Amino acid sequence: MPDLSGIVKAYDIRGVVGDQLDAALVRDFGAAFALLIKPEAPAVVIGHDMRDSSPGLAEAFADGVTSQGLDVVSIGLASTDQLYFASGSLNLPGAMFTASHNPAKYNGIKMCRAGASPVGQDTGLAEIRDTVEQGVPAFDGQRGTVSERDVLGDYAAYLRNLVDLSGSRPLKIVVDAGNGMGGHTVLTVFEGLPIEIVPMYFELDGTFPNHEANPLDPANIVDLQAKVREVGADAGLAFDGDADRCFVVDERGEPVSPSAITALVAVRELAKEPGGTIIHNLITSKGVPEIVAEHGGNPVRTRVGHSFIKAEMARTGAIFGGEHSAHYYFRDFWRADTGMLAALHVLAALGEQNGPLSALTQDFSRYAASGEINSTVSDQVARMIAVKDAYADKPGVEIDELDGLTVQLPGGAWFNLRPSNTEPLLRLNVEAADRAAVEALTAEVLAIVRA
Numbered sequence: 300m301p302d303l304s305g306i307v308k309a310y311d312i313r314g315v316v317g318d319q320l321d322a323a324l325v326r327d328f329g330a331a332f333a334l335l336i337k338p339e340a341p342a343v344v345i346g347h348d349m350r351d352s353s354p355g356l357a358e359a360f361a362d363g364v365t366s367q368g369l370d371v372v373s374i375g376l377a378s379t380d381q382l383y384f385a386s387g388s389l390n391l392p393g394a395m396f397t398a399s400h401n402p403a404k405y406n407g408i409k410m411c412r413a414g415a416s417p418v419g420q421d422t423g424l425a426e427i428r429d430t431v432e433q434g435v436p437a438f439d440g441q442r443g444t445v446s447e448r449d450v451l452g453d454y455a456a457y458l459r460n461l462v463d464l465s466g467s468r469p470l471k472i473v474v475d476a477g478n479g480m481g482g483h484t485v486l487t488v489f490e491g492l493p494i495e496i497v498p499m500y501f502e503l504d505g506t507f508p509n510h511e512a513n514p515l516d517p518a519n520i521v522d523l524q525a526k527v528r529e530v531g532a533d534a535g536l537a538f539d540g541d542a543d544r545c546f547v548v549d550e551r552g553e554p555v556s557p558s559a560i561t562a563l564v565a566v567r568e569l570a571k572e573p574g575g576t577i578i579h580n581l582i583t584s585k586g587v588p589e590i591v592a593e594h595g596g597n598p599v600r601t602r603v604g605h606s607f608i609k610a611e612m613a614r615t616g617a618i619f620g621g622e623h624s625a626h627y628y629f630r631d632f633w634r635a636d637t638g639m640l641a642a643l644h645v646l647a648a649l650g651e652q653n654g655p656l657s658a659l660t661q662d663f664s665r666y667a668a669s670g671e672i673n674s675t676v677s678d679q680v681a682r683m684i685a686v687k688d689a690y691a692d693k694p695g696v697e698i699d700e701l702d703g704l705t706v707q708l709p710g711g712a713w714f715n716l717r718p719s720n721t722e723p724l725l726r727l728n729v730e731a732a733d734r735a736a737v738e739a740l741t742a743e744v745l746a747i748v749r750a
Contacts, residue, residue: 306407307428309720310419310606313398313407316352320406322359324431329363329394330438331430332410335423336392340413342370342443344385346377347396348480348541350505352406357396360408363435365443373447376503378480378542380637383415384454387633390414397480397541400513403506415633419606455488461631462643464492467650473497473535475523477512478504481538488639494646497530499523512539514546515624515671517554524552533649534656536642544625545638547645549656555664558584561621562591562663564644568619568629569596578611578620578628580604581702582715582728586665587621602702603717609634623671623728666711667737669729674748676725679718683725686716686747712740716748 301324306314312328314320333343343364347353361371374385379395386393390413398405410418410427418424472494476482482501489496499522500509510519514537527535527548535548547555565577565587576597579587588598599615601607605628608620612634620628627641628634649656676682687704690696695709703717703726712731719726725748731737 301432303428303432307424309604310417310424311407311409312424313401313405315404316356316406320356322355325356325359325408326363326366327431327435328408328427329360330367330435331363331427332360332392332394333364333367333369334430334435335418335427336412337367337369340369340390340392342372342391344372344374344382344389344391344393344448345396346374346382346385346393348378348505349376349478349483349503350396350398350403350406353396353505356406357394360394360396361445365445367438368440368443370443371445373445374450375447376480376483377451378484378639379409380543380632380635380639381450381454381480381484382409383411383633383635383637384457385448385450386411386413386415387635388450388453388457395541399543400511400540402511411635415635417606417609422606451484451487455484455490458488458637458640458643459492461629461640462647464494464643464647464650467493467647468653469493469495470533470646470650471495471497471530472646473499473523473526473530473532474501475499475514475520475526475535475537476501476542477514477519477538477540478502478507478509479512479538479540480542484542484639485538488643493650497526497532499526507540514539514544520546520548520554524548527552534646538638543636543638545627545642546625547642547656549660551657553657555656555660556584556668557621557623557625558587558668559660559663560625560641560645561627562587563648563660564621564627564641565591565596565619566594566663567644567648569594572618575619576615576617578608578615578617580608580622581705582623582671582717583621584666584668584730585711585713586663589665590663600701605636666730666732667734669727669737669741672727672729672741672745673719673724674727674745675723676748677723679723679725682748683716683718685750686744689747708740712736714740714744716744
């Protein structure tokens with residue numbers, strides 16, 4: 300019996316192609332997924348990114364699905380949110396072949412049920428793993444068929460219908476696709492809008508020849524920042540490899556925090572539905588729930604991770620949710636994450652007034668933050684306990700353990716310390732009134748973590 304624990308993650312399947320992941324194994328995953336969703340749907344929609352291995356692995360998965368009697372609708376090259384659109388609009392389960400921002404040697408599978416409902420460890424992924432490890436039972440009925448469908452135009456039209464840019468002033472926007480799937484989707488989505496696109500690295504290339512397609516790493520937006528300043532653009536957008544995340548820089552080339560984007564989009568969504576619920580994870584800036592409440596919304600705090608966000612959105616009927624990692628979730632998009640829709644909201648807000656993006660987003664950026672800082676430790680539990688003990692008895696301190704350890708300090712500063720599920724790391728996020736306070740608190744906590 301194979302042990303698949305190394306590649307079946309919390310929310311997806313991901314591994315090194317040819318070593319941990321090959322066509323035969325992927326075919327079994329396809330067959331196991333078909334068994335899982337067979338009572339619910341007659342077909343599976345499949346998309347893939349630009350990695351060299353993706354078309355072949357997608358074909359192997361489709362072979363597994365059809366071997367169990369279900370049909371396949373292949374949408375070919377797609378961003379992850381384009382696959383979610385297909386799953387939602389066709390009301391079919393889906394599978395997306397991508398390893399997001401991971402290096403070229405990796406690939407993976409993100410799966411969802413009909414309506415883009417996520418498949419994670421608690422919602423089917425563990426069952427899929429068990430089926431493959433134990434051996435997928437053969438099916439002696441009629442084999443399914445494979446058809447092809449181009450949904451890019453419909454996806455673009457759907458997004459444009461959700462955000463009205465018809466009244467926007469003309470904007471010049473630099474877009475860094477990082478040789479990922481943004482190069483496939485951006486021009487179609489922005490077609491006909493009052494926006495001049497200055498493209499960077501739109502060539503689809505899964506070897507990522509220019510930089511890693513992870514815009515949360517400051518090193519990967521240096522080119523974008525320089526180009527925004529060089530051409531005098533109104534803003535810059537950077538997408539990750541599968542283009543489901545979008546990072547924003549202002550007209551100065553300065554990064555706009557995903558928390559500020561979350562607050563900005565939340566205010567726009569609340570204008571359409573006053574009193575609505577907005578989801579934010581626990582390491583998003585505390586400015587987000589403050590701003591949501593000030594605009595009459597209901598802020599709801601969750602654990603980090605898309606399965607928690609989507610589950611809470613379903614439970615509460617939330618209209619929008621945002622994460623520090625630049626994932627943005629919309630009820631109008633089947634509660635799935637789409638950086639492209641968040642980008643359209645930002646540009647619509649910018650185009651509706653005459654000021655620069657830096658002035659617009661300043662109202663949504665109330666505090667200084669450290670960003671996520673990783674520390675390699677030999678014993679995650681022991682270091683977490685050491686940090687908790689160091690703060691537990693201090694006057695005015697509040698501690699909660701919804702997700703890792705969150706410590707609220709007198710005066711408003713706070714930090715969260717969370718263990719990685721897959722590596723011997725502790726992840727620290729700190730927020731305070733200003734940069735000096737952030738640096739002081741960060742140094743104080745890291746001294747304990749790394750002792």
